[in-house]
Amino acid sequence: MKRIGTTLKEKWPEYILEILVITIGILGAFALNSWNEESNREEAELKILKEIKSNLELDLIDLNGNRKGHFENLKVLDSLKRAQELQLTNEQVAINFYSAFRDYIYTPQRSAIETLRAKGVDLISDDSLRIDILRLYDFYTASLVKIEEGYQPSLFTDDFIYIQNKYYLRMDFTSDSPQVQPIFSGYEWLKNQDVSIRIDRTMMQRRWIVKQYHQCIQLVQETINHIDEKLTD
Secondary structure, eight states: OOOHHHHHHHHHHHHHHHHHHHHHHHHHHHHHHHHHHHHHHHHHHHHHHHHHHHHHHHHHHHHHHHHHHHHHHHHHHHHHHTHHHHTOOHHHHHHHHHHHTOOOOOOOOOHHHHHHHHHOGGGSOOHHHHHHHHHIIIIIIHHHHHHHHTOGGGOOHHHHHHHHHHHEEEEEOSSSSOEEEESSOSSGGGGSHHHHHHHHHHHHHHHHHHHHHHHHHHHHHHHHHHHHHHHTO
16 A cells, blocks of 8 residues: 555646646636627727717717807898998898897707716726816816806896897897897997997807807817827727
8 A cells, every 4th residue: 555645746747737827727717808808898999989089070060060050140240330331221130130149059968978977988008188178178168168058248148138128129030030129229328438338249249159169179080180190090
């Protein structure tokens, strides 16, 4: 009968081999799991970046439309200042007031950024790209929303209502042909301080808003380009 010590000496290579096989198996499984996790993370990152890009491309349409609207309103406001020179009719003056003092709404597409926040912003591995995206959504687009919806100097409807109530008996645009009946004839009333100050103030504010839109549009386009670079890596 062999002694236990002799048996261990004879089988130790077998035991060592088993330990090595088990160790290699564990390390292999761990490496495979890590590879799968990394692959899934990269896939999720690319997917969310594509969604953010798609949202930003829709935002560009809205941003460019609003900027163009504000710019066109500046031209209309200028025409009111030159109404006598341009020989505008009562209907044209009224329509210009109606158009020049309209407000705009900016509603950025936020589905992708909210999904990113839910998954964790660290999902975006590129630090500079992550900072660009968060800065764009948390400051620039958020600021434009506040400017258009809650910043009092940018709410022009009140000025239009003031002019309508004080200087018109009727200003109806619900029909195909506007029904306009001004209280005063001629152009002198357009030079009244309460009217001119509202025109000048609105022009100044719209110029500032156009600059804000221009800056935001540039940053949106730069962020889209940055995302494209990441997607094509």
